[in-house]
Amino acid sequence: MDPFINMSAQFPNGAVPNPRFVLLDYFFPGFSMFTSALHTYLGIDLNFYIPLLVAIFGLNFVWSYFSTSAWAWIDEYLMSSFRVRTDDEIYNMLMLWISRQKFSQNSRRFLVNTDLYSRSSYIWGGSNDDSDDEDGDEEISVDILGPKQTLHYTPSFGSHLFWYKGWPLFFERHQNQQQINFQSASEREELSISCFGRNPRLLKELLLEARQMYLKKDERKTLIYRSSSGSAYGGEPYWQRSMSRPNRPFSTVILSEKMKQDLIDDAADYLNPATRRWYANRGIPYRRGYLLYGPPGTGKSSLSLALAGYFRMKIYIVSLSSINATEEGLTSLFSNLPTRCLVLLEDIDTAGLTHTREEPDATPAPDSNPNSPKPPSTNTGSGGRLSLSGLLNILDGVASQEGRLLIMTTNHIDKLDKALIRPGRVDMIVPFSLADKTMTESIFRAIYAPFESEISATELALGSKSGTSTPKRIEPDEEAKERWARQHAEISQRIEVLSVQFSAKIPEHEFSPAEIQGLLLKHKRSPDDALEAADDWVIQTRKDKKEKEVQEAEKRRKEQEEEEKKAKAEEEQKKKESEGNTAKTEGVDQKKSAETKSADDTPKEPQSTGEGEVKAETPEVAKDEKKNTASDSEYERV
Numbered sequence: 166m167d168p169f170i171n172m173s174a175q176f177p178n179g180a181v182p183n184p185r186f187v188l189l190d191y192f193f194p195g196f197s198m199f200t201s202a203l204h205t206y207l208g209i210d211l212n213f214y215i216p217l218l219v220a221i222f223g224l225n226f227v228w229s230y231f232s233t234s235a236w237a238w239i240d241e242y243l244m245s246s247f248r249v250r251t252d253d254e255i256y257n258m259l260m261l262w263i264s265r266q267k268f269s270q271n272s273r274r275f276l277v278n279t280d281l282y283s284r285s286s287y288i289w290g291g292s293n294d295d296s297d298d299e300d301g302d303e304e305i306s307v308d309i310l311g312p313k314q315t316l317h318y319t320p321s322f323g324s325h326l327f328w329y330k331g332w333p334l335f336f337e338r339h340q341n342q343q344q345i346n347f348q349s350a351s352e353r354e355e356l357s358i359s360c361f362g363r364n365p366r367l368l369k370e371l372l373l374e375a376r377q378m379y380l381k382k383d384e385r386k387t388l389i390y391r392s393s394s395g396s397a398y399g400g401e402p403y404w405q406r407s408m409s410r411p412n413r414p415f416s417t418v419i420l421s422e423k424m425k426q427d428l429i430d431d432a433a434d435y436l437n438p439a440t441r442r443w444y445a446n447r448g449i450p451y452r453r454g455y456l457l458y459g460p461p462g463t464g465k466s467s468l469s470l471a472l473a474g475y476f477r478m479k480i481y482i483v484s485l486s487s488i489n490a491t492e493e494g495l496t497s498l499f500s501n502l503p504t505r506c507l508v509l510l511e512d513i514d515t516a517g518l519t520h521t522r523e524e525p526d527a528t529p530a531p532d533s534n535p536n537s538p539k540p541p542s543t544n545t546g547s548g549g550r551l552s553l554s555g556l557l558n559i560l561d562g563v564a565s566q567e568g569r570l571l572i573m574t575t576n577h578i579d580k581l582d583k584a585l586i587r588p589g590r591v592d593m594i595v596p597f598s599l600a601d602k603t604m605t606e607s608i609f610r611a612i613y614a615p616f617e618s619e620i621s622a623t624e625l626a627l628g629s630k631s632g633t634s635t636p637k638r639i640e641p642d643e644e645a646k647e648r649w650a651r652q653h654a655e656i657s658q659r660i661e662v663l664s665v666q667f668s669a670k671i672p673e674h675e676f677s678p679a680e681i682q683g684l685l686l687k688h689k690r691s692p693d694d695a696l697e698a699a700d701d702w703v704i705q706t707r708k709d710k711k712e713k714e715v716q717e718a719e720k721r722r723k724e725q726e727e728e729e730k731k732a733k734a735e736e737e738q739k740k741k742e743s744e745g746n747t748a749k750t751e752g753v754d755q756k757k758s759a760e761t762k763s764a765d766d767t768p769k770e771p772q773s774t775g776e777g778e779v780k781a782e783t784p785e786v787a788k789d790e791k792k793n794t795a796s797d798s799e800y801e802r803v
C-alpha cells in the first residue's frame with residue numbers, strides 16, 4: 166500500500182503531512198497515528214522530543230561502541246587480575262572464600278549448590294562426604310534420617326562488584342570458550358577477580374586468605390585421594406579427592422605402644438625440614454618407606470590414616486589390585502604427587518609382583534597359605550600391566566616425587582620379592598597380627614569407654630543391667646561434674662572387668678580385630694549383651710569361616726577343572742586342525758596329479774597310491790570322466 170495515500174486518509178482535514186512523519190511512518194508503520202493520538206489525548210508533541218531521542222540513541226550507540234574498547238584498555242593497562250580454572254584445587258579454595266562473603270550471600274543472581282565443590286566434581290570426585298555441618302550458609306540439622314543438605318550460595322555467571330579491605334574488586338564467573346567442546350559448561354568454567362591498580366598485592370592477599378580458610382576447614386581432617394581412571398585427562402589416571410575423614414587419633418589403633426612410638430619418631434625425623442637438607446647435601450634420595458604386613462582386618466589401613474592425620478598429610482591411596490594399576494598409569498600418578506604427602510600402596514602381594522626380578526615370568530613364589538586368594542590374572546606383568554621392575558622404577562625412578570612417605574601393605578610378606586622390601590625402599594617393617602588377649606581387651610575398652618558427651622547413654626546401658634542408680638538430667642554445676650566423674654570411674658572400672666571376661670571367651674590369634682569389632686558393634690550400647698553373645702559368636706564365626714573355606718576350595722577346584730578342560734579342548738582342536746591340514750594338502754596333491762593324468766588324453770587305469778582315501782576317489786573321477794566322454798560322443802551323434 167502506498168504510504169502517501171494512507172497518510173491523506175489520516176489527515177482528512179486536508180493538513181499537509183510532515184515529511185519527517187512520512188519517513189518515520191515508512192519505517193515504523195503506525196508511528197504518525199501514535200503521535201497524533203499522543204498529541205490529542207495527552208497534549209505531548211513528539212515532534213519536539215524527536216531530536217532529543219535521536220541524540221540519546223546516537224550517544225548510546227557511540228558509548229557502547231567505545232566503552233568496550235575503552236574498558237579493554239583500562240583492563241589491560243590499569244587493572245590487575247587473576248584467573249582460576251576448575252581443574253585446580255585453588256578453585257575450591259576460592260569458591261569457599263567467595264561463598265562466605267556478604268556480596269555472595271546478598272547477590273540477586275546466584276548459583277546454589279548442595280556441595281560447594283560439585284562444579285569440579287570431575288576432579289575431586291564430588292567429595293560428597295565433605296559437606297561440613299558447620300560450614301553451611303544455612304543452619305543444618307541432623308535427625309534420624311541423616312543430615313539435611315547444606316545450601317551454598319555463590320554469585321552466578323557474569324560480573325559482580327564487591328569490596329575487599331575498602332577497595333572495589335570485580336568477581337567474574339564465565340565459561341572459557343577456548344576449552345574443549347566435549348566438556349560440560351561447568352567444567353569449562355573460569356573465575357577471575359580483578360582490581361584497579363597495577364599492583365596485584367591485594368589479589369595475592371585475598372588468595373592467601375582463601376587458602377588459609379580452606380586449610381583451616383580441613384585442619385582436623387585427613388584428606389584422602391584415590392587414583393581414578395583418566396577419562397577427563399585423555400585416558401591417564403589422575404588423583405581424585407575421594408573423601409575427608411576426621412583425624413584418627415593414634416591411641417585408637419591397637420598396636421604395641423613401642424612400635425607406634427618408633428613409627429612416629431621415625432616419621433617425625435624424616436619430615437623435619439633439616440632432614441631434607443641433610444639428604445640433599447649427601448645426594449641421598451629424600452624418600453622413606455614402611456611396610457605393614459599382616460592378615461586382613463588387623464589395622465594396617467587404620468595405622469596409615471592415623472599417621473597421615475598425626476602429621477597433617479594428605480593421603481594418596483593406590484590399590485595395586487585395581488585395574489588402574491598399569492605401569493604407565495602409576496608413573497603418571499607418582500609424578501603428580503605433591504612434595505609432602507603419604508602414599509599408601511595397598512595389596513602389593515597381588516598384581517604379578519610376586520615373582521622375582523630374576524625370573525620375571527616365573528610362577529609365583531610358593532604360597533604358605535593354600536587358602537589365600539590368587540592374584541588377579543589380569544596383572545601379569547605383561548601387556549602394559551605392572552611388573553616388579555616397573556614398580557621399582559616408579560618407586561625410586563627419576564619421575565618419582567621426593568619428600569613423600571610411602572606405606573606399602575600386604576597380607577603375604579613371604580610372597581614379596583626381596584628387591585621390593587630392601588632398605589631404601591622399605592625402612593621399617595611393622596607386623597600386624599590376629600587379636601591376642603590384650604588386643605581383645607583393648608578393643609572392648611575402646612568400644613565401651615565412656616565419653617563425657619555419651620556418659621548418660623553408657624550409664625543407662627550399664628545401670629539397667631547392674632542395678633546402679635538411674636541417670637539424671639545433665640546439670641552444668643560443680644556437683645553434677647563431680648557426680649559425672651564418679652560415674653565415669655565406676656563405668657570404667659566395670660568395663661575393665663567385663664573386658665577381661667570377654668577376652669577369656671575369645672580364642673587368641675584366631676580372629677582379626679575387625680571381626681571382634683564387628684561383634685561389639687552389634688551390641689554397642691550393651692557390653693553385657695556382647696559378653697553374652699561371645700560364645701555363640703565364636704562357634705558361628707568358626708562355622709562360617711569353614712564353610713567359606715570349603716566354598717572357596719570348591720570354587721577353585723571347579724575353576725581349575727574348567728581351565729584344564731579348556732586347555733584339553735584347545736589341544737584337541739589344534740591336533741585336529743593340524744591333521745586336517747595334512748590331509749588337505751595331500752588331497753590337493755592327489756587331485757592335482759589326477760588332473761594332470763586326465764589331461765594326457767590316454768585313458769589309463771588309476772594308479773594305486775596305497776592310500777584308502779585317494780584310492781576311493783580316483784575310480785570315481787575316472788568314472789565321471791568316462792561318463793563325460795560318452796555323453797559327448799552321443800551329442801556328436803545327434
Ligand SMILES: Nc1ncnc2c1ncn2[C@@H]1O[C@H](COP(=O)(O)OP(=O)(O)OP(=O)(O)O)[C@@H](O)[C@H]1O
Pocket residue numbers: 417418419420460461462463464465466467468576597678679680682
Ligand atoms: N589394630 C587395630 N586397631 C584398631 N582398630 C582396628 C585394628 N585392626 C582393625 N581395626 C578395625 O577394623 C577395621 C578394618 O581395619 P583396617 O582396614 O585398618 O584393616 P587392614 O589390616 O588394613 O585390612 P586389609 O588388609 O583388608 O586392608 C577398621 O574399622 C578398624 O577400626
